[in-house]
Amino acid sequence: MYSRDEEKAILEYMGYFPVTAILGARQCGKTTLAKGIAGKFENSIYLDMEKQSDFNKISSPELFFENNAGKLIVIDEIQLRDGLFKALRSFVDTAKEKTPILILGSASPKLIRQSSETLAGRIAFCELSPLNCREIDDKTVTEIWTRGGFPGSIAAPSDILSRRWREFYIKTFVERDLPQLGLRLPVPQINRLFMLLANSHAEILNSNKLGEALGVSHTAFRQYIDFLENAFLVRTLKPYFNNVKKRVVKSPKIYIRDSGLLHSILNIRNFNDLLGNPFLGNSWEGFAIEQVLSGINKSDWNASFYRTQAGAELDLVLENQSHKIGMEFKANVAPSVTRGFWNSCGDLQITKAFIVCPIEDSYPLKGGVTVCGLRQVIVELGKTGTPEKPKI
DSSP states (O other), X not given: OOOOTTHHHHHHHHHHOSXXXXXXXXXXXXXXXXXXXXXXXXXXXXXXXXXXXXXXXXXXXXXXHHHTTTSEEEEESGGGSTTHHHHHHHHHHHOSXXXXXXXXXXXXXXXXXXXXXXXXXXXXXEEOOSOOTTTOOSSOHHHHHHHOSXXXXXXXSSHHHHHHHHHHHHHHIIIIIHHHHTOOXXXXXXXXXXXXXXXXXXXXXXXXXXXXXXXXOHHHHHHHHHHHHHTTSEEEEOBOOTTOXXXXXXXXXXXXXXHHHHHHHTTOOSHHHHHTSTTHHXXXXXXXXXXXXXXXXXXXXXXXXXXXXXXXXXXXXXXXSSOEEEXXXXXXXXXXXXXXXXXXXXXXXXXXXXXXXXXXXXXXOGGGEEEEOHHHHHHHHHHTTOOOSOOO
């Protein structure tokens, strides 16, 4: 339905690396993308490890790989098949003919660990996020913001069906996927964890306070955050405090990565509900940050936020060798900024600054600052020399 920015890079990786891994949350579009890529090959075989018949086909991995040498081999949900990575390494090291292998994994720290341990130097990684506003040209930014980027949600024919899709997704994720991936918490406690995170969205992470509310230690709570971050459900954004002679906040900020899932957890049913909700600004900030970060090569940019004890703040700071970009996200079409924004730009010696709001055009503000919409800021980042994503 939608073209993905990552397809070109994945094909390039497959031409050089023996194994390419596409990692991302369930239902974000990995299988659709992989099948589209497979259609470009004359011979390919696709296996889904959630299907018992496909699972059985690879009961003898060495024999399976040898028998399918020369084809494109796609293995979906590979983390469900223990012991496959050693066989993969042996095969790619001894194969006599080129056999591209594409593996897919849904939110599995185990997958990343195993592949890193056994396929070092043989594998390229690509993280696939849900659809972003650059990839969806038949929906408004407001629609994408409200529904989120999961294809099943954004493509639903009505707001009600979109909401139902997300509700069922969360239920399945909580009751089946997270326990299957190794999160050992009772379902009611996982639901409570999600509600705590949703109510802390775009705020400074306070593991002590949230751990106490969940009934666990701050150490255990932080471990849950790390798990959910590896599961592509939440994002922590680190604070910026390099070479700044200010008293700055040194704890990360926490976000639920998909705005549609955030709205479902908070029982925000549609855009009108969102407009009247006190989380409007926080929701826009998290949505916009996810859109920006999914549109750049994160390996070539350091992403952080800046906040001083005196109140100076930038929602997002992007820095590479030659640029330092500051962004503030405002959920209104006629945004204004405080003195803290200008102080932050001065503190960090920002080279380019944007105020990003839900509009479809752009215009200059004083001091070289640009007010613009999400699609416009992503285009501007491309002009700033942002390399194509993804990166190994």
